[in-house]
Amino acid sequence: MDCPEVVRRLWEYLDGELAAKEAGAVRLHLESCSQCRPACHCDRAFLLLLSRSLRASAAAPSTLAASVRARLWPDAQ
Numbered sequence: 138m139d140c141p142e143v144v145r146r147l148w149e150y151l152d153g154e155l156a157a158k159e160a161g162a163v164r165l166h167l168e169s170c171s172q173c174r175p176a177c178h179c180d181r182a183f184l185l186l187l188s189r190s191l192r193a194s195a196a197a198p199s200t201l202a203a204s205v206r207a208r209l210w211p212d213a214q
């Protein structure tokens with residue numbers, strides 16, 4: 138799994154929506170990749186909060202998550 142793939146899946150990973158095998162691959166990458174690890178640690182708490190509030194609000198447009206993600210990781214889009 139490469140960096141853009143990890144960043145794409147990070148959202149689902151943090152949200153607990155990945156299958157165990159994929160979550161393991163993301164976790165493994167984050168543990169070994171100095172490029173992704175800081176981004177994950179910095180944004181983890183924020184993303185967790187955000188993803189929960191997005192999911193809790195049925196009215197939140199799905200594009201909001203994508204636009205937030207684009208701001209956090211413009212290179213991964």
Ligand SMILES: [Zn+2]
Nearest residue numbers: 140170172173
């Ligand atoms: Zn990486």
